Amino acid sequence: MNKNNFVITIATVNGSGSQSANSILLKTLFRMGVPVGGKNVFPSNIAGLPTWFWIRAEENGYVARRDKADIFIAMNAQTLVEDMKTLKPGGFFIYNSDLASSMQPTLEAQAKEMSLHLIPISFKPLVDQSTDSVKIKKLVINMVYVGVLAKLLKLDLDILNKTIADQFDNKESVILVNKKAAELGYLYAEQQLSSVYFPFQSQLTEKNKDKIIMDGNTAGALGWLFGGCTFTAWYPITPSSSLVEKYIQLAQKYRKDETGKNRFAVVQAEDELASICMVLGAGWAGARSVTATSGPGLSLMAESAGFAYFTEIPCVIWDVQRVGPSTGMPTRTAQGDLTSAVFLSHGDTKHPCLLPGNIKECFEFGQEAFDLAERLQQLVIVLSDLDLGMNLWMEKKFSYPEKPFDRGKILSAADLDKISQFERYGDPDQDGIPSRTLPGTWHEKAAYFTRGSGHNSKANYTEKSDEYQFIVDRLAKKWETAKTLVPKPIYISSAEVEKSLDEDINNTQLSVSSSQSIGLIAFGSSDLAVKEAMKLLTDKGIKSDYCRIRAVPFTSDILDFLKNHPITYVIDQNRDGQMYELLKSEFNQICHLIKSVKHYDGTPITADSIMNSILTMENKRCQ
């Protein structure tokens, strides 16, 4: 019997309303205390194309994607036959037999060959019983399979019903018909499937008591809200749009003053050229200013990124990465913008990048990005991705941010009184960071002239080589200062992995390590899959230490990590190993100590693929 340990895939047609049913299923498990993860694999299309929803339940918290499912709910005629192939041997294929008709013999033959259990259910009569409305039938059909699974998995019915009520925002009539559909599915399973031996079950636990479940875009939006974001410009693009949309909702609720006026502004721009320019203008004026986008938009922002770098304007780009190039596969995930983000623009340019690896960090970096941007007077780019941004992840409840905003070196009129001269582009503290004044500051010395062309430390136009070079050398010094300010990597050894799934382990140093351990480096949404791969590797006798990089520029402890391991595998979700290449060029003395593990088919990375790549390379290395 597999208690709280199974993978479910649900195949539906895009636009058929399965999303709420799938969320209800996921959230019911979550509320029962079962560690779960949910991933939506959807097409770039509004209606009619195949969509899959993956649920992974795992008692210990290993809820990254797995390649194969234990249970399949097949509701899409177009993909029935192919879908079956994604089950593990011995898995259960529950399908809408109304759709199967001529495919029935193929399905049966295939099931036999793969040793699967076939569970055909005719959904039509069940749906017909639950409502008369044709429109609603199409939607509630999804609740019928939730009901079937409720019985098979022994879901807690009180929790299920409460979750249905919450999902439909307490709209009585909608709740009723959905409950009814679920009930009909449940009764069907009770009456017709009682003889089926079903080895997967859910069970109540206390594990999720302090947990929340959320997507990274929502967490990012909360970060902006609590991080004091005041200006946002954007141009819609999947998978970043939902972040801004969520932020607008939140800001409208929480950012009104006593008279109903807004303490925030959101402008939907005409394109990304404009959105980043608006963000620059607002950052220059002193707002905490951000845009969200994805790869194609990031490319359009390139000129402005360089301008921001050279003029030292604080601002933030939140890039939710998707498969590229150009429009690529816009609804599939990747980490392919890393290099272009770090070096975005022309000339001598590089930007600090933050790499959140979970929803908690989306929330935290959503705040920290503004602090860093203002402290460093730089563009800061946050690199999330579709998997992290749009899928549901469990995490400990966030803690309330108490830290004051870091507004950096802003000189007020009173400050200007105390100094003899204000140099906008000087280096008053020898840390590479100049002081700035905000437009509108009522003082003789406040004004300066912002230009992308050559300027000296007093912000005057110059074409003199030494004056220009002073500025770019100071910018390089600022990059060194950034290394002391960006979030450090998190280190976990294989001995701590299991614990790290349930508790926050925020070691910024490796606590225990054995000389035989191999090193693993990864970033962003790969985190859970890497942790699971560590467990799989341990089972195979390979110990590992894991360094999760959370920012560029790299801190020096990363070099120590590399030096202290016989070999380190750098895990990227892109074809060319962008993190691997960045590390090689930063730490070129250890090139022989690192190897690249890549995953780039558009799906979220799995522990199996990481483990298999590593095993192959380890076999060669240890021969």
Add this chain to the structure above:
Amino acid sequence: MSVEQSSSQNPPLTANVNKVNLTKKEYTGSPSTLCTGCGHDSITAHIITATYQNGLHPFEVAKMSGIGCSSKTPAYFMSKSFGFNSMHGRMAPVTTGAKVANGNLHMIGMSGDGDTASIGLGGFAHLIRRNLQMTYIVANNGVYGLTKGQFSATADKGAKQKNGAYNPFDTIDICSLALNLGCTFVARSFSGDAKQLVPLIQAAQKHRGTALIDVISPCITFNNHDGSTKSYTYVREHDVSLQELGLIQPMQEIKVDYPEGSTQKVVLPDGSELYLKKLGNHEHTVTDKMAAMKLLHDSAKAGEILTGMFYIDETASNLNEELNLVDAGLVHLNEAQLRPSKDDFNKLMAEFN
């Protein structure tokens, strides 16, 4: 009409200072590095005069521009104001961000015809659509001055370049385009016409939305030859002034007598009055948009360079108003004003379990 004091002679409170107690010298900038005789330098001078006369304090002004010879001019006026010489074609969105962030800033924008009508056309259109409050001056010379004289999108069809090449494409008329896009203040002038341009800039600075002034501003180096339709000679020969303009500041006790019918008065948001006395034979009401469109079309067809005030609408709301922003500006808000309470935080967290 006889306005006793024409706008260019509006009296300061004492002999040498304006209402914020500054001399005109305090509105000057660094020495210009443009070619001697460049039209843009005259525009700079008129901006200085207008801003001084309006009594805007340099500390409250932000000077915005894109890239081009014209976009360099913010360095040549009002050194005590913040300046933002942005990227080519990007003045509009950059200004939008800055103005939304701090609504108390007074935005004076200076762009070129290439900057506005070629690379920056998208941003220009959308700025107007949003009715961002700013003075938007296009120093229009029909060429890219800074890159040495290539045609811009406002070059007239058939106009000749210095090297003899002629422009086969229709011109983009910035004023007609602006009207079409819903611009709430549309005017055209000539860099050499202080009498007309100064009151137009003054009125623009008082306008509640986007105030566009398309200023024909000859490029002495690359577009001042025979065959050019934007040379000093050509413009002087074809300039048809629609009105004589006079601006009277609020509280200024000035008597204006004008014969019924030939002079219009527009009251600006701060209570100033803009007087427009008909010149020549074009009848025009400046609040009639359709008439303005027809007028521009007909006069262009007749080969005129029509200058003056074409359209004004002081009723439309601007972007900051639409965004319903707090009065103090977004830039100085603090943690207490921006960060929801712990209680709200806990409620929010509860939505996700």
